Amino acid sequence: xxxxxxxxxxxxxxxxxxxxxxxxxxxxxxxxxxxxxxxxxxxxxxxxxxxxxxxxxxxxxxxxxxxxxxxxxxxxxxxxxxxxxxxxxxxxxxxxxxxxxxxxxxxxxxxxxxxxxxxxxxxxxxxxxxxxxxxxxxxxxxxxxxxxxxxxxxxxxxxxxxxxxxxxxxxxxxxxxxxxxxxxxxxxxxxxxxxxxxxxxxxxxxxxxxxxxxxxxxxxxxxxxxxxxxxxxxxxxxxxxxxxxxxxxxxxxxxxxxxxxxxxxxxxxxxxxxxxxxxxxxxxxxxxxxxxxxxxxxxxxxxxxxxxxxxxxxxxxxxxxxxxxxxxxxxxxxxxxxxxxxxxxxxxxxxxxxxxxxxxxxxxxxxxxxxxxxxxxxxxxxxxxxxxxxxxxxxxxxxxxxxxxxxxxxxxxxxxxxxxxxxxxxxxxxxxxxxxxxxxxxxxxxxxxxxxxxxxxxxxxxxxxxxxxxxxxxxxxxxxxxxxx
Amino acid sequence: xxxxxxxxxxxxxxxxxxxxxxxxxxxxxxxxxxxxxxxxxxxxxxxxxxxxxxxxxxxxxxxxxxxxxxxxxxxxxxxxxxxxxxxxxxxxxxxxxxxxxxxxxxxxxxxxxxxxxxxxxxxxxxxxxxxxxxxxxxxxxxxxxxxxxxxxxxxxxxxxxxxxxxxxxxxxxxxxxxxxxxxxxxxxxxxxxxxxxxxxxxxxxxxxxxxxxxxxxxxxxxxxxxxxxxxxxxxxxxxxxxxxxxxxxxxxxxxxxxxxxxxxxxxxxxxxxxxxxxxxxxxxxxxxxxxxxxxxxxxxxxxxxxxxx
Numbered sequence: 001x002x003x004x005x006x007x008x009x010x011x012x013x014x015x016x017x018x019x020x021x022x023x024x025x026x027x028x029x030x031x032x033x034x035x036x037x038x039x040x041x042x043x044x045x046x047x048x049x050x051x052x053x054x055x056x057x058x059x060x061x062x063x064x065x066x067x068x069x070x071x072x073x074x075x076x077x078x079x080x081x082x083x084x085x086x087x088x089x090x091x092x093x094x095x096x097x098x099x100x101x102x103x104x105x106x107x108x109x110x111x112x113x114x115x116x117x118x119x120x121x122x123x124x125x126x127x128x129x130x131x132x133x134x135x136x137x138x139x140x141x142x143x144x145x146x147x148x149x150x151x152x153x154x155x156x157x158x159x160x161x162x163x164x165x166x167x168x169x170x171x172x173x174x175x176x177x178x179x180x181x182x183x184x185x186x187x188x189x190x191x192x193x194x195x196x197x198x199x200x201x202x203x204x205x206x207x208x209x210x211x212x213x214x215x216x217x218x219x220x221x222x223x224x225x226x227x228x229x230x231x232x233x234x235x236x237x238x239x240x241x242x243x244x245x246x247x248x249x250x251x252x253x254x255x256x257x258x259x260x261x262x263x264x265x266x267x268x269x270x271x272x273x274x275x276x277x278x279x280x281x282x283x284x285x286x287x288x289x290x291x292x293x294x295x296x297x298x299x300x301x302x303x304x305x306x307x308x309x310x311x312x313x314x315x316x317x318x319x320x321x322x323x324x325x326x327x328x329x330x331x332x333x334x335x336x337x338x339x340x341x342x343x344x345x346x347x348x349x350x351x352x353x354x355x356x357x358x359x360x361x362x363x364x365x366x367x368x369x370x371x372x373x374x375x376x377x378x379x380x381x382x383x384x385x386x387x388x389x390x391x392x393x394x395x396x397x398x399x400x401x402x403x404x405x406x407x408x409x410x411x412x413x414x415x416x417x418x419x420x421x422x423x424x425x426x427x428x429x430x431x432x433x434x435x436x437x438x439x440x441x442x443x444x445x446x447x448x449x450x451x452x453x454x455x456x457x458x459x460x461x462x463x464x465x466x467x468x469x470x471x472x473x474x475x476x477x478x479x480x481x482x483x484x485x
Numbered sequence: 486x487x488x489x490x491x492x493x494x495x496x497x498x499x500x501x502x503x504x505x506x507x508x509x510x511x512x513x514x515x516x517x518x519x520x521x522x523x524x525x526x527x528x529x530x531x532x533x534x535x536x537x538x539x540x541x542x543x544x545x546x547x548x549x550x551x552x553x554x555x556x557x558x559x560x561x562x563x564x565x566x567x568x569x570x571x572x573x574x575x576x577x578x579x580x581x582x583x584x585x586x587x588x589x590x591x592x593x594x595x596x597x598x599x600x601x602x603x604x605x606x607x608x609x610x611x612x613x614x615x616x617x618x619x620x621x622x623x624x625x626x627x628x629x630x631x632x633x634x635x636x637x638x639x640x641x642x643x644x645x646x647x648x649x650x651x652x653x654x655x656x657x658x659x660x661x662x663x664x665x666x667x668x669x670x671x672x673x674x675x676x677x678x679x680x681x682x683x684x685x686x687x688x689x690x691x692x693x694x695x696x697x698x699x700x701x702x703x704x705x706x707x708x709x710x711x712x713x714x715x716x717x718x719x720x721x722x723x724x725x726x727x728x729x730x731x732x733x734x735x736x737x738x739x740x741x742x743x744x745x746x747x748x749x750x751x752x753x754x755x756x757x758x759x760x761x762x763x764x765x766x767x768x769x770x771x772x773x774x775x776x777x778x779x780x781x782x783x784x785x786x787x788x789x790x791x792x793x794x
Contacts, residue, residue, distance in 0.1 A: 007539035070704055264692075266760070269761075298763070
């Protein structure tokens with residue numbers, strides 16, 4: 001046993017990250033840390049790493065995930081991830097710490113601390129974490145149906161808290177079982193915080209609804225953690241160099257590429273791109289250009305993404321993204337880009353990159369090409385400084401004072417876009433939109449943000465782009481759908 | 486030694502499977518590091534699989550609500566047993582075969598067909614959504630793997646005029662099937678990769694399902710499943726080396742060593758492809774299998790038949 005434990009203690013540490021407010025970047029850095037392996041299922045993890053602050057809506061899902069770690073298990077909290085402070089309205093975190101008194105709080109990115117907790121756990125010096133939740137006795141089945149479970153016949157209803165399948169039409173005109181399922185907020189193949197309520201007919205999605213955004217679940221939860229687009233938002237009040245903006249854009253797109261490659265089963269290639277993003281500078285232009293060419297030619301990726309999740313002009317207009325531009329719109333042939341009319345870019349010979357297919361492949365090539373283009377612009381921009389206040393082209397689209405942020409509009413695309421897709425294609429589609437639930441949550445407080453200049457990107461109104469609602473979110477199952485009794 | 490006696494046979498097959506699975510894990514980790522551009526630390530690579538196995542052995546088993554416990558335990562055992570049956574049919578050196586039966590490739594094909602049952606049961610047993618979707622994915626794809634697999638093996642049997650793996654190895658004296666039937670090995674490896682749900686054909690345990698059939702497994706169960714899956718991959722590589730790369734034949738070195746080297750090469754190819762090629766869409770693969778792979782396999786059979794006449 002001693003030998004086994006000693007060998008086990010030197011294995012790569014299987015970690016399941018739970019991403020709270022302001023935690024996304026620190027959580028993604030986990031993928032690059034030596035000696036750590038990020039796993040897809042809590043069942044495979046020994047350590048639960050809570051990154052950033054938890055809102056109240058994230059508390060219950062976090063506890064569900066925690067209790068699915070088989071043990072020996074321990075929970076780490078990286079509170080200040082991305083600059084947020086522990087007492088920054090983190091009610092959910094306080095509740096978590098109350099429920100799990102043995103949570104270890106360390107500095108984000110503290111590999112040594114993480115490995116030490118793991119070693120203590122395996123050697124028995126640290127006891128395995130106790131369950132956060134107690135077993136719930138569900139009330140006896142009630143309602144109609146011969147088994148009193150609330151549905152009809154053998155179908156439907158919610159016996160013992162588990163929704164049963166109902167019959168529904170399928171695309172071929174047959175009546176088939178449709179299982180209601182809530183997936184999120186920590187489903188690893190989706191952006192953190194995304195909750196989708198779907199009906200599953202086999203592995204085909206029917207009737208998709210976006211759940212409440214858990215990053216903004218209570219009036220007290222102010223999601224002001226730094227976003228991945230923080231630098232772009234800061235241009236409202238701050239002068240920045242064009243070079244800094246463009247390197248940040250390239251880094252953003254490379255991070256997205258890394259996540260996307262991982263989603264397509266290419267974890268090792270994802271790691272290489274992720275490492276490149278982390279240390280990115282203007283000098284990496286040739287590397288990024290070569291990467292963009294390679295990804296554009298990659299036959300496997302082409303087969304996995306072409307024809308999947310087509311966003312056409314009508315869909316863009318319906319949710320209002322035609323006003324934001326951004327890679328999703330440009331990949332569908334809409335050449336809107338705030339940089340076209342930005343005086344700071346006037347001498348750089350900027351012309352937007354455009355693809356026309358509007359599918360996941362076009363979006364992949366779009367972002368890869370824009371990353372390369374951004375570094376090329378950064379190289380040419382030299383010391384050009386961009387004055388504050390003008391609408392700026394962010395990595396997801398135009399950011400302008402008093403305008404909703406692009407993620408809200410992108411989120412509104414999902415229900416129509418995913419309906420009828422096979423599960424794998426739906427995951428590819430969601431990933432291809434580069435959603436950020438924190439940005440969408442922040443959106444609801446956009447009116448309180450300082451606006452230095454007036455006038456939106458195209459003078460458009462703010463209607464049609466606020467799909468998420470506020471209020472306490474119903475908590476639901478976490479990434480996997482079963483809880484150990 | 487009489488390798489077809491129960492004890493030596495089990496020991497031989499078990500050794501090949503475990504050693505092969507270990508080597509495949511080391512190769513996999515090494516390929517991942519190369520592709521990721523991280524330093525290749527040989528010490529860590531060599532110790533990695535043992536440490537990982539030790540950790541999984543230390544992690545507790547977990548269960549779900551109302552699982553089908555018997556079939557859950559059966560699934561990896563079934564996969565491992567079928568890999569064992571497959572390896573048993575292959576002569577690993579001159580005269581060293583556990584069961585070089587007259588219809589060896591038929592037995593191999595049958596064993597590989599039962600892999601589908603194991604993969605489905607693994608998805609079914611945990612009574613959870615994503616594993617079940619993963620299990621059905623494998624069922625949807627299994628025929629698309631098994632058809633080309635059976636056809637290229639039949640083509641390889643034609644020049645030998647025998648279904649015995651030993652006879653097929655003998656028939657490659659002077660000219661390996663990889664040259665004589667250039668379509669055979671690539672098709673065989675694609676099908677084999679699918680049967681071990683590896684790399685681009687790992688749809689049933691894919692990242693888009695958070696691990697598919699294995700989502701709910703923890704600790705020893707996870708270890709058993711990973712081992713069983715590696716065993717299938719090893720069985721495919723061993724059979725590929727025998728049927729397409731001339732088996733134990735080769736100059737200078739002992740036959741067993743040639744067999745090991747050839748198996749290693751095939752494992753390296755499969756593992757390398759796994760890190761380079763994106764996961765394929767289910768629907769697209771079925772279309773490609775029936776519109777391209779199976780017709781190519783038929784061409785392989787007809788061409789080999791014409792040559793054999």
